[in-house]
């Protein structure tokens with residue numbers, strides 16, 4: 001991202017004061033008051049004022065003198081600085097607020113989708129999970145006495161077969177210390193342990209999702225799923241494909 005930033009000095013006229021005594025010309029005169037302000041800007045959009053200095057000029061003798069803001073309190077309630085030069089905080093709060101709202105809406109939408117996938121499993125589904133908390137995973141401290149919780153235990157489960165109440169799953173052979181590394185693992189065609197498989201109740205999977213043990217459910221496109229699990233899924237999930245004319249046939 002290209003940062004365009006800098007600082008600027010500007011002036012804003014507050015107006016004319018009530019007549020008061022001028023020490024320079026020894027007359028009673030009104031004064032013009034203004035503020036010199038400096039602001040920092042980011043993309044000329046987020047502006048933050050960091051210095052204000054006030055001055056008055058006698059309208060009779062033109063003598064200029066610095067003043068404190070308090071001395072002008074009775075004459076001017078505001079500094080008359082354009083809102084675009086002092087609204088940086090408001091805009092920043094608005095931007096950050098929007099990001100927070102969008103992020104939470106996005107995570108709510110994702111979570112709802114993952115839950116619906118977990119509730120209606122399809123062979124080929126992949127569950128990203130803390131394998132230490134999955135019974136029978138081989139990464140679980142109860143099953144593997146050598147294994148310590150908090151070790152490399154974030155991996156994935158591949159759903160191989162669906163029974164009436166149970167799901168048969170295979171864990172990835174590798175697992176990593178951090179959940180974010182599982183995404184990397186899955187992008188590199190991981191191997192699954194098809195010898196020591198995991199049997200879980202359908203309801204257990206949903207409970208694990210609710211408990212955060214499974215934090216994401218992925219469903220590969222149907223073509224990949226069919227290749228992966230072969231005949232088990234052939235019967236019931238591709239009626240549309242079967243009825244379509246095959247372009248390879250004469």
Ligand SMILES: [Zn+2]
Pocket residue numbers: 022023024025026027029058059060061062063
């Ligand atoms: Zn004067």
